Structures are given as structure tokens and as C-alpha cells.
Amino acid sequence: MSATTVDGAPATVPERPERGRTVSTVTWKASIALAVVLALYALLLLLAPHEGDARFALSTAGDFFQLPVYVVPGLGTAWLCGAVALVMLVVSVLATRARRRTPLWATAVFAVFLLVGFLAWAAAGSPRDLSVVGLLGGAVVLAVPLVYGSLSGVIGERAGIINIAIESQLLAGAFTAAVVGSLTHSPWAGLVAAMAAAALVALVLAVFTITYRVNQIIVGVVLNVLVIGLTSFFYSLVLVPNTETLNTTVRFERIPIPFLERIPVIGPVLFDQTIVVYLMFLVVPAVWFALFRTRWGLRLRAVGEHPRAADTVGIDVLRTRYRALLIAGAVGGMGGAFYTVVSINQFNREMTAGAGFIALAAMIFGKWNPVRAALAGLLFGFATNLQNVLAVVGSPVPSQFMLMLPYLVTLFAVAGLVGRSRPPAALATPYTKE
Amino acid sequence: MSAQGTGNPEDGGGAEPSEDRLEEALEHVDPAAEPGVVEEIEQERAREGVAEAPPAPDERWREAFRRIVSGGWAVGLGAMVLAVLAGSLMIVVTDENVQAAAQYFFSRPGDTLAAVGTAVGGAYSAMFQGAVYNFGADSFAQGIRPLTQTLTNATPLIAAGLGIALAFRAGLLNIGGQGQILMAATAAGWIGFGVTGVPFPLHLLLALVGGILAGALWAGIAGLLKARTGAHEVIVTIMLNYVAYYLLSYFLATPGLMQAPGSANPKTPPMQESAILPPLLGDRYPLHWGFVLALVAVVVVWWLLNRSAVGFSYRAVGENPRAARVAGIDVSRATVSVMLVAGALVGLAGVTQVLGTVTTGFGADIDAGIGFDAITVALLGGSSPVGVLGAGILFGAFKAGGSAMQAAEGIPIEIVLVVQSLIVLFIAAPPLVRAIFRLPQPGPRQKRPPRRRGAGGATTATAEVSA
Numbered sequence: 001m002s003a004t005t006v007d008g009a010p011a012t013v014p015e016r017p018e019r020g021r022t023v024s025t026v027t028w029k030a031s032i033a034l035a036v037v038l039a040l041y042a043l044l045l046l047l048a049p050h051e052g053d054a055r056f057a058l059s060t061a062g063d064f065f066q067l068p069v070y071v072v073p074g075l076g077t078a079w080l081c082g083a084v085a086l087v088m089l090v091v092s093v094l095a096t097r098a099r100r101r102t103p104l105w106a107t108a109v110f111a112v113f114l115l116v117g118f119l120a121w122a123a124a125g126s127p128r129d130l131s132v133v134g135l136l137g138g139a140v141v142l143a144v145p146l147v148y149g150s151l152s153g154v155i156g157e158r159a160g161i162i163n164i165a166i167e168s169q170l171l172a173g174a175f176t177a178a179v180v181g182s183l184t185h186s187p188w189a190g191l192v193a194a195m196a197a198a199a200l201v202a203l204v205l206a207v208f209t210i211t212y213r214v215n216q217i218i219v220g221v222v223l224n225v226l227v228i229g230l231t232s233f234f235y236s237l238v239l240v241p242n243t244e245t246l247n248t249t250v251r252f253e254r255i256p257i258p259f260l261e262r263i264p265v266i267g268p269v270l271f272d273q274t275i276v277v278y279l280m281f282l283v284v285p286a287v288w289f290a291l292f293r294t295r296w297g298l299r300l301r302a303v304g305e306h307p308r309a310a311d312t313v314g315i316d317v318l319r320t321r322y323r324a325l326l327i328a329g330a331v332g333g334m335g336g337a338f339y340t341v342v343s344i345n346q347f348n349r350e351m352t353a354g355a356g357f358i359a360l361a362a363m364i365f366g367k368w369n370p371v372r373a374a375l376a377g378l379l380f381g382f383a384t385n386l387q388n389v390l391a392v393v394g395s396p397v398p399s400q401f402m403l404m405l406p407y408l409v410t411l412f413a414v415a416g417l418v419g420r421s422r423p424p425a426a427l428a429t430p431y432t433k434e
Numbered sequence: 435m436s437a438q439g440t441g442n443p444e445d446g447g448g449a450e451p452s453e454d455r456l457e458e459a460l461e462h463v464d465p466a467a468e469p470g471v472v473e474e475i476e477q478e479r480a481r482e483g484v485a486e487a488p489p490a491p492d493e494r495w496r497e498a499f500r501r502i503v504s505g506g507w508a509v510g511l512g513a514m515v516l517a518v519l520a521g522s523l524m525i526v527v528t529d530e531n532v533q534a535a536a537q538y539f540f541s542r543p544g545d546t547l548a549a550v551g552t553a554v555g556g557a558y559s560a561m562f563q564g565a566v567y568n569f570g571a572d573s574f575a576q577g578i579r580p581l582t583q584t585l586t587n588a589t590p591l592i593a594a595g596l597g598i599a600l601a602f603r604a605g606l607l608n609i610g611g612q613g614q615i616l617m618a619a620t621a622a623g624w625i626g627f628g629v630t631g632v633p634f635p636l637h638l639l640l641a642l643v644g645g646i647l648a649g650a651l652w653a654g655i656a657g658l659l660k661a662r663t664g665a666h667e668v669i670v671t672i673m674l675n676y677v678a679y680y681l682l683s684y685f686l687a688t689p690g691l692m693q694a695p696g697s698a699n700p701k702t703p704p705m706q707e708s709a710i711l712p713p714l715l716g717d718r719y720p721l722h723w724g725f726v727l728a729l730v731a732v733v734v735v736w737w738l739l740n741r742s743a744v745g746f747s748y749r750a751v752g753e754n755p756r757a758a759r760v761a762g763i764d765v766s767r768a769t770v771s772v773m774l775v776a777g778a779l780v781g782l783a784g785v786t787q788v789l790g791t792v793t794t795g796f797g798a799d800i801d802a803g804i805g806f807d808a809i810t811v812a813l814l815g816g817s818s819p820v821g822v823l824g825a826g827i828l829f830g831a832f833k834a835g836g837s838a839m840q841a842a843e844g845i846p847i848e849i850v851l852v853v854q855s856l857i858v859l860f861i862a863a864p865p866l867v868r869a870i871f872r873l874p875q876p877g878p879r880q881k882r883p884p885r886r887r888g889a890g891g892a893t894t895a896t897a898e899v900s901a
Contacts, residue, residue, distance in 0.1 A: 212863040222855045229851025236846045237528040361669040400684035407676040414665040
């Protein structure tokens with residue numbers, strides 16, 4: 001994907017030397033993006049005013065103490081939140097005029113208030129409570145395959161191998177977890193088998209890209225098709241006639257963590273989940289630590305940035321890349337297992353439904369950093385769940401636009417806030433030892 | 435494509451290709467990026483080699499044989515054989531008769547083999563008859579119908595494949611085929627059923643142009659965001675796919691917009707007669723004029739890439755954007771314009787779908803996975819227009835044959851995906867195929883010492899750009 005290194009549009013990025021040797025680049029992109037979003041928000045409130053009160057429920061039954069159901073006037077709250085967002089926009093404009101970047105806190109406050117305002121507007125007039133716990137908890141669950149998938153992408157790409165095959169890793173993992181989980185009646189066996197299957201997919205990717213130096217995008221795209229074909233074929237010919245024995249898994253149970261799960265809001269959202277979610281909480285920082293704080297990670301990144309230099313100091317480039325891809329595959333497989341041993345208890349044709357591509361987007365959104373990629377994955381999960389929750393409350397927006405929202409938000413975020421993503425320098429280039 | 439120097443010997447601008455040049459070009463060729471190029475150079479070398487030093491007759495035959503089996507088409511054939519073998523294995527493993535016969539394999543192995551033969555033979559026979567010629571038909575006119583179905587299937591694959599391939603040559607990965615097809619179908623369909631009172635060729639033209647423009651604009655958004663803000667085109671095109679899908683879903687679900695009147699289904703009314711692409715070979719065959727449009731697109735893209743300054747700038751940007759900028763090419767403009775053209779081509783695929791293939795009204799699944807299939811088509815075709823044409827027809831044949839096989843033998847059509855993807859995978863890795871079939875690897879020639887890279891170390895691409 002050398003495309004990412006295109007140095008286009010120099011005109012929009014004026015570079016001015018400042019205070020001696022410091023060079024800062026200031027663009028109006030962030031401010032413009034915020035302004036556009038705010039304008040759309042205001043337009044929405046103006047065109048579709050929505051009278052009535054919004055009811056936010058924060059507590060669940062088992063909490064230490066009960067928070068009341070907050071009842072606020074929908075439209076008023078929405079405009080108030082919009083005003084706060086406007087202040088943040090002004091902050092952004094002032095910062096840009098002073099040749100500084102838009103501070104991160106301003107963007108964060110902007111996003112949170114607009115979100116609250118939007119929720120207030122959407123839930124206004126609905127007799128039902130909008131369950132904040134349901135909104136956040138569901139987001140975490142929906143984000144699981146995206147987070148694992150994006151981590152898989154991060155590990156592979158940091159070693160210099162483009163991983164468009166995340167989708168196929170998820171799908172292979174889901175299929176294998178369903179079959180093995182059904183045969184053994186153990187979700188654990190399914191999880192391990194999913195990791196193995198996804199690692200196998202990654203191994204194919206590795207053999208073709210590293211040993212045979214085939215274009216990495218080709219192999220990734222083709223692997224996706226291959227795995228869709230294989231799983232769908234065997235699903236209709238083998239799994240469907242034998243649903244009882246081969247395609248009925250035992251799912252992981254929720255394991256509430258004592259004490260922690262009774263903290264209001266946070267408890268039910270984070271500490272009443274399945275083991276696969278808890279593993280996610282561990283794997284994200286673990287991958288970050290491994291990549292940025294260990295010798296293994298340093299070598300891996302060196303191989304991804306400048307393989308020749310890494311080779312010169314004695315790192316075996318090919319072996320490092322192989323190992324990285326296998327680990328990446330195993331991580332991706334955990335995300336695949338989510339579909340068949342956590343979410344529902346059987347495999348369906350093409351059940352990942354493009355999650356691998358969303359994970360890819362999350363990885364690029366997170367700028368090839370495991371923690372940021374995971375956060376991006378959570379954002380996607382949240383956006384998806386937002387639609388589900390609002391459908392329950394009864395939102396005035398046509399459901400298609402609600403479904404579109406996460407992708408539009410991503411577009412704005414990618415264009416305005418994240419900007420030019422810099423992949424590892426040696427991405428997509430096979431290494432030949434001289 | 436990758437930033438490797440991929441040299442195309444024809445790019446030198448009329449310079450006489452010499453043996454040295456070819457040798458050098460071959461070293462720099464990335465077979466994955468441009469599968470055709472290696473073969474071209476091989477053939478070129480083979481021709482010149484014969485002319486320059488006639489060896490002893492015995493030696494010559496051996497040499498000729500060596501060239502044939504190490505040539506590109508041998509790899510292609512090997513890849514097909516491997517992929518078909520893998521497909522056969524899948525059929526055999528899941529066939530009930532084979533399983534039954536395998537129970538007593540050691541007492542009567544002949545039964546198992548016969549069952550294997552029946553299963554595999556039946557499947558591939560059904561596939562061939564569904565894709566090329568139906569031997570069971572009464573007349574030639576009926577028998578040839580499957581071939582026209584193949585070409586009908588190939589039409590959108592060729593058009594969209596060209597769009598993906600063009601973007602690919604400029605170093606952009608356009609995963610947004612689905613969205614571009616959907617938006618093109620939306621626009622063309624809306625004009626096709628909504629506009630009334632316009633006579634036949636004009637209405638059709640209007641719908642065609644409207645659809646192609648919509649596809650171009652949808653892809654242009656990705657190009658513009660990439661050029662202006664540096665947003666990664668993979669994310670943007672994926673996101674635009676979803677946006678297009680839900681936008682069309684909304685239109686289809688809303689009475690008064692695109693939903694057929696008096697219906698609760700998310701489906702449009704049928705296209706008007708005046709907006710439909712007429713059948714190419716008469717009403718008996720599904721093939722319509724969209725195929726001709728796809729062929730025209732092949733020629734246009736060939737001309738654009740190989741004979742025009744704009745196409746040259748695309749290729750230069752794709753090979754090495756920095757070098758292109760140094761050479762005075764406006765990279766931003768090239769990015770936007772290549773996405774516009776690519777979107778127009780993918781849009782053509784969407785237009786032929788709604789105005790030619792499915793004219794009775796369409797739903798949100800009108801893209802039928804073509805946007806993603808087109809990526810494989812472009813890859814198999816080596817991102818060259820002629821290659822895309824061939825790959826598109828091959829995939830169209832697989833699609834037609836696969837559904838015939840599913841109907842006749844009960845083998846799921848997904849096996850076609852497996853065979854297709856394996857073909858692409860194996861063709862992309864010639865050393866693997868050669869190793870499996872024990873074909874000689876085209877190693878460095880003995881007769882001259884291996885060339886060193888010159889001090890310039892210039893790949894043909896950068897040389898060409900800086901020239």
C-alpha cells in the first residue's frame with residue numbers, strides 16, 4: 001500500500017518555522033471538521049425538533065447504591081450540549097489561530113457533549129428509559145471482534161505485512177470454534193481451535209508473502225475470498241445436515257467479578273462479561289507492552305520499518321515476520337471465536353459480515369497503535385450499539401441513517417482529526433536478503 | 435502497487451528492447467504486481483535468444499522445451515490444475531456416494547474410484563455446460579446460450595475490474611466498488627424508472643450518464659479526501675460502502691422515493707422500456723449492449739494507461755509518488771482524477787446491472803458482491819486492461835457454471851470462490867507452482883555473468899519518470 005506514502009496536497013499544510021528550529025504544522029482541518037459536524041447537529045435540531053423529556057437510567061438493580069433515573073427536557077438539553085460544543089469549537093479555532101493544534105481535551109469534550117445532546121434529543125418524548133448501561137455494555141461486547149481483529153492487524157503490519165485478511169481470520173476462527181466447540185462441548189476448546197485456525201490462515205499469508213514474496217494485498221484479498229468460499233461450502237454441505245453434532249456450541253457464561261460488578265454504571269459494563277471480554281482487557285495492554293517495551297517488539301518494529309538495517313544488526317527478518325504473523329493470527333482467532341462461543345451458539349454463512357474490514361479501518365484509525373486501535377474498535381462497537389438502543393427507545397430518525405452514523409462519523413474523524421496516517425515504512429515490501 | 439520498481443519494457447517510448455534491458459527488466463519485475471510482464475519479457479527474450487545464437491539441433495529442442503515449461507503460461511496452466519484439483523477434493527470429501535463407497539474401500543476400491551469419478555466428472559461437466567455450451571440442447575442456438583450468460587455475468591466484472599485496476603496502477607486500493615456500484619445503480623435506476631416521456635436512445639443515454647457520474651462522484655469523495663486531508667483511501671472507501679448501502683436502503687424503504695408504488699418490499703419499480711439496454715443477440719439471449727460498453731471501456735482504459743499523458747501520470751504516481759512529484763506531476767490532482775475515472779468505470783458496472791441484467795426493479799443487494807469480485811478480477815488480470823477482460827470472462831464463466839452446477843449436482847456455488855481464489859493465489863506465486871510440478875525454475879543464465887545493478891541502481895520506473 002505504497003499509496004499511503006503519497007505526499008500529496010502540500011498546499012493545505014503550510015509549514016512555518018517557529019521559535020528557531022521548531023517547526024509546527026497547523027491546519028484548519030480539525031476546526032473545519034468540528035464546525036461541519038456541529039452545523040449538521042444544529043440543522044438536525046432545527047429541522048426535526050423533538051418535544052418531551054428524555055429519561056436516562058444509569059443504575060441497575062445490583063448496584064451498591066441507586067442512581068436516580070435522570071429526566072431532562074430533551075430539546076433544551078440538546079441545545080445546551082450544542083452550546084458547550086460550540087465553545088469547544090471556539091477553543092479549536094483560537095488554538096489554530098495561535099498556531100497550535102486543537103487540544104485533545106477539546107475534541108473529547110466536543111464529542112461527549114454532542115453525543116449526550118444527541119441522545120437527549122433522540123430519546124425525548126419516549127416513555128421508556130434509555131439504559132446507559134445497556135448502551136455501553138453492548139458496545140463493549142460488539143467491539144470484541146473488532147478489537148481482536150485490529151490487534152491482529154497491528155501486530156502483522158508493525159512487522160511489515162499488510163493484513164487485509166483479518167476478515168478471513170475472524171471467519172475461520174468462528175467456523176472452527178463452532179465445529180470444535182460443538183464436538184467437545186467445551187467453549188475453551190473452541191477458543192483454542194479458533195486461535196489455531198486463524199493462525200493457520202495467517203501462516204498461508206506468511207508463506208505467500210514472505211517466502212514467495214507475492215504482493216501482500218493480493219494474498220489478503222484472495223484469502224478473504226478463499227475462506228468465505230471454504231466455510232460457506234462446508235457449512236451448507238456438512239454443518240447444516242449435522243447441526244446437532246457439529247454446529248451447536250456451549251457458550252461462555254458471564255462471569256461477574258465480585259464487588260467490582262456492583263459499582264454503578266462501570267460495574268455492569270466492564271465487570272459482568274464473559275472471559276473473552278476480560279481476555280481482551282488483558283490482551284490490549286499486553287500487545288502494547290510487547291510491541292513497545294520488549295526486545296521482541298523492538299525487533300518486530302525494526303523489521304517493519306527498515307528490514308535491511310534490522311538484518312544488518314543480526315535480526316532474522318523472515319523469521320521475525322513469520323512469528324509476528326502467527327501471533328497476529330492467534331489473536332485474530334480469539335475475535336473469531338467470539339461469534340460462535342460468546343455471541344450466539346452456532347455458525348452461519350459469512351457471519352462476520354465485514355467486521356474484518358471495520359477492524360482494518362480501526363487499525364488505521366488508531367494509527368497502528370494497539371491501544372488506539374482498540375479504542376477505535378470500541379468506538380465502532382459503540383456506534384453500532386447506539387443504533388440498537390435507539391431503536392428500542394423509538395428514535396425519530398429513519399433507522400438507515402442511524403445505521404449510517406458510525407461510518408459517517410468515521411469519515412469525518414479520519415478526514416478531519418486523524419489525518420495522514422503513517423504506516424510502518426517497510427509495509428508491503430517483501431524482504432530479500434542480499 | 436508496492437513501491438517496487440516494476441519495469442514494463444514497453445514503457446521506454448519506442449526504444450529497441452535489447453537483451454540487457456530485458457534481463458534487467460526481468461530482475462525488477464514484481465510478478466505479483468504485474469503477472470503478465472514476466473511472461474512478456476520471457477517471450478521477448480526467447481525470440482531474441484533464438485535469433486542470436488542458433489545452438490545444435492539437439493540442444494535447441496531441449497532449450498525450447500525448457501523455455502516452454504518455465505514460461506508463464508505453464509504456470510497459469512499449473513495454477514488452474516492445482517485449483518481444480520483442490521475443488522475436486524472438496525467435492526469428493528463431501529459426496530455421499532463416495533463416502534458410502536469408501537466404507538468398504540479395501541474390499542472393493544474400484545467402487546470408491548468410480549464414485550469419485552462420477553462426482554467430480556458430473557460436477558465439472560455440469561459446470562462446463564452451464565458456462566460454455568450445453569450439449570443437451572436441441573439446436574446450436576440453444577446450446578450456446580450458456581456462453582452468452584457467461585458474457586452477461588462478465589460485463590459488470592470487466593467494467594468494475596477496470597476501475598479497481600486503474601486505481602491500483604495509481605497506487606490506490608479501491609475497496610469501495612460496492613458503494614460505487616450502489617450509487618450508480620441508484621442514479622441510473624432513478625432516471626430509468628422515474629423520468630418519463632423521453633424517447634428511447636435519449637432516455638437510455640441519460641440514465642447511463644447519470645449512473646456513471648454518480649459512481650465517479652462517490653469514488654471522487656475518496657480521492658478528494660485522500661488528496662486534501664491524507665485520509666487513507668481504504669478506510670474512506672469502506673466507510674462509503676456502508677453509507678451508500680444504507681442510503682439506498684433508505685430510498686428503497688421510503689414510498690415516494692424509490693420504493694415501487696403499492697409495494698411494501700424494499701424494491702424499485704421496473705425500468706421503463708426506453709431506458710433498457712437492448713439485447714445484443716436478440717431476445718432469446720440474456721446478453722445485452724452493456725457487454726459492448728464494457729469492451730469499449732477496455733479499449734479506453736488501455737489507451738488511457740498506455741498512450742495518454744494522464745495515464746502516464748497515474749502510473750508514475752503509482753510507481754513512486756515522490757519521483758512523480760519531482761517530475762512535475764500534480765499528485766493530488768492525479769489522485770482525485772484517477773478515483774473519478776475509476777468510479778466511473780465501476781459505475782458502469784452498476785449501470786449495466788440495473789439497465790441490462792436486472793431490469794425488473796432492484797433491491798439494495800444489486801451489487802451482488804461485484805465490488806469485491808472485481809478486486810480479484812483486477813488482481814488476476816494483472817491490473818492491465820486486456821488481462822482484466824480475460825479474467826472477467828473467466829470469472830463470469832465460473833459464476834454461470836457454478837450456478838448450473840449447484841442446480842444440477844447440488845454442490846454449493848461457493849466452491850467457485852475457492853477455485854477462483856486458488857487460481858489467483860497460485861498464479862501470483864510462480865515459484866510455488868513450478869516447485870509442485872517440478873518445472874525448471876527460470877534461474878540466471880549461464881552464458882553471461884550476472885549483471886550488476888548500475889551505479890544509478892535505477893529501476894526502469896524511476897528512470898522513466900525522471901527522464
